[in-house]
Amino acid sequence: MLSLALLIIHIGAGSVALLAAGGALFTAKGGVNHVRSGRVYALAMTGVFLTALPLALLGADLFLLLIGVFSFYLVFAGWRFARNRRGQPRPVDWAAVAIMGLTGLGMVGYAVILARSGDSQWVTMVIFGGLALALGLADALFYRAAPAPYARRISRHLTNMMGGTIATITAVLVVNVATNPPWLAWILPTLVITPLIVWWNVRVARRGR
Secondary structure, three states: OHHHHHHHHHHHHHHHHHHHHHHHHOOOOOOHHHHHHHHHHHHHHHHHHHHHHHHHHHOOOHHHHHHHHHHHHHHHHHHHHHHOOOOOOOHHHHHHHHHHHHHHHHHHHHHHHHHHOOOOOHHHHHHHHHHHHHHHHHHHHHHHOOOOOHHHHHHHHHHHHHHHHHHHHHHHHHHHOOOOOOHHHHHHHHHHHHHHHHHHHHHHHHHHO
């Protein structure tokens, strides 16, 4: 019964997060609607994370646990970049970066275990583990150089929030679409949306200059 209740809340929070992400993406950046949608999205993703943890522990699912921590970091860091207008890191920011780095290493290590057991999901773990390490390093470098220009802060906000959106879309796709191989559904949103993130970052950087 506990797992069922957590699962229902998890799905509900994920649905709200997906709708709020759409609201944040398709409204004027920095406007009232964008900010409100972003807040709802961050709160909904917090609900997703807080239900994913006990579900993973109850099911002894290390895969879900690592994905949950990875996804929540993206949203948390993205929210912090938006809220922390001075760009000066706090202890909580450094702690989050450290957790992200450890999560990335854990994903890579778990990928080795999955590969040895013949589980094709090692591909997902390698890709997400690499992304976790790369994004964590990028955020750490930003904090080390703080205070940074406005454009760089917005770029980090954009990258992390869009990464969180990818995680939300991925969850919906994995649950509703069966692919062969299974890891394709996990990485397809990343492959499709990442070029958009790169393009958007270039646009922000040009405006900053």
